[in-house]
Amino acid sequence: MKAHIDDGRCRGHGVCTTVCPDVFAMTDDGYAEAIVDEVPAGLEDRAREAAEACPENAVILDQ
Template sequence: MKAELDRSGCISCGLCTSICPEVFRMADDGIAEVYVEDVPAELEASAVEAQDGCPVAVIKVE
């Protein structure tokens, strides 16, 4: 699976980083980013949970 995040729509709530910190992190500018684009199999469920929980739906995991 690959993770993508549209940073232009991110509201910096930090939900994705709290659910799946192995894939998402807060960048120096305070906006979330993907730092592991190819999601390891053991993290797929939490990456999808981050996608589903994103309040502004800017995360795509497929």
């Protein structure tokens, strides 16, 4: 699974980084970014939780 952030939607709430800090982090500009190319198998459920929790629906997960 791959994860990325839709830059046009992200408003910097940081929910994804709280739910799954091993996959998402905040940039110096205050917006989220995916910090891994592939989500490790053991973190896929957490990445899905982060996507569902994002108030802007900015977290995109691709199988």
